[in-house]
Amino acid sequence: MITVTFLGAVRTVTGSMHLVETGDTRLLLDCGLFQGRRADARRINSEFPFPPSSIDAVLLSHAHLDHCGNLPTLVRQGFGGKILCTPATRDLAALILRDSAEIQHQDVNFANKARARQGQPPLQPLYTIDDAEQAIRRLRPVPYHQTFQVGPATGVFYDAGHILGSAVTVLTVEGRTIVFSGDLGRTAAPIIRDPEFPPAADLLIMEATYGDRRHEPFERGGRKLADVVRGTVRRGGTILIPAFAVGRTQDITYTLHRLQDGGKIPAVPTFVDSPMATDATAIFRQHPEVFDAETLARLSRGDPFGGRDIRYVRSVEESKELNARHDPFIVVATSGMCESGRILHHLRHHVGDPQSSLVFVAFQAADTLGRRLVDGVTPVRIFDESYEVRLQVHRIESYSAHADRDELVAWVGRMPRVGQICLVHGEEQQCMALARHLGRRGIKTIVPQRGQRVTV
Ligand SMILES: [Zn+2]
CATH class of the missing domain: 3.40.50.10890 (Rossmann fold)
Incomplete structure (x- = not known):
């Protein structure tokens, strides 16, 4: 049995994070930075709804900040496992995490000047460059199509065609398969290959950023x-x-x-x-x-x-x-x-x-x-x-790195079989529109709430 709890990028597009549990093994899909109003962001990014030390491994879909940007906080609060990702994601994530630590440092310095004038105590940054380096040391590259083992689960990355190194994650435990699209790219994008089609899935967790839009070619x-x-x-x-x-x-x-x-x-x-x-x-x-x-x-x-x-x-x-x-x-x-x-x-x-x-x-x-x-x-x-x-x-609006509605629907259509679909990483309106669109084709979907659990 596999249980998935949806914790981030749920009815929104920021802070991607989902918890996968099977037996005693706990895995995280992504650990992204939540970006929004300062006070909300601080609380959401620093308070994990589980002890970080209880997580065995993180499977990172790609290097965008809203997917990898909270890994240093996870490590700072006790996570001691591996972070699996493709080789290109490892290199890009290192660049992005160092830059993020530097931005956090500058932001806190700026805020602390105003706080000092008001006689308030200084804030600490969410994480430091040292925390970022500790997270970077845990990144373990696995090329596309090469299987890896995490506890009882067998994993494999397929090309998501979204940015350099982006992956669709496929996890199989005791004959049950879940597929996490991560962010899905478009066909005929410059430089990188088109998104690949994963195998049959009992549960598909799919992004819906543009669930109700169509892009220019x-x-x-x-x-x-x-x-x-x-x-x-x-x-x-x-x-x-x-x-x-x-x-x-x-x-x-x-x-x-x-x-x-x-x-x-x-x-x-x-x-x-x-x-x-x-x-x-x-x-x-x-x-x-x-x-x-x-x-x-x-x-x-x-x-x-x-x-x-x-x-x-x-x-x-x-x-x-x-x-x-x-x-x-x-x-x-x-x-x-x-x-x-x-x-x-x-x-x-x-x-x-x-x-x-x-x-x-x-x-x-x-x-x-x-x-x-x-x-x-x-x-x-x-x-x-x-x-x-x-x-x-x-x-010029042609350069979106996300699949549009038609491309998302076509991608699902190319999978040999799909059990349940959960739509994440989209504003509520985009998720609901895509759910209706898939529904008209006889495909059932759930748009989970934050903290909702699904079992396969
Ligand atoms: Zn992305």
């Missing part, structure tokens, strides 16, 4: 990007692309490289202005074993993320020098929603220039500078100063 995104680049270069402007350091930046540099190679855009200097994105791209280069056929073919002709016109910028000095350039160029910089990072310096410099373009390639959450720019707000505040927005703002 990737190819359309490439065409739009080419149009914007050509138009902006003709006007003599600069192209700014805010992007997350892991995943989206590589999708964009790969696409730009491909467009240049195919003569779809002119040769124009391109700068990836982010130390974190530079490190993440280095990890991509170390894992050609997960590339799709097209990327492997490009690799045989040179660096798919490089090329003579693409430069990776680490130093602050080199980043500042970009402001002195007057020829057209492209800059890809963090953060993806313009809330922090070097993109703000470039924005400040070019926001008033009607010849330049700003291209959003990801969803912009409410209350971010990115969202205000997408919504056409002007003036906007950047570094506490007001700026009129005169550059052209474009939005």
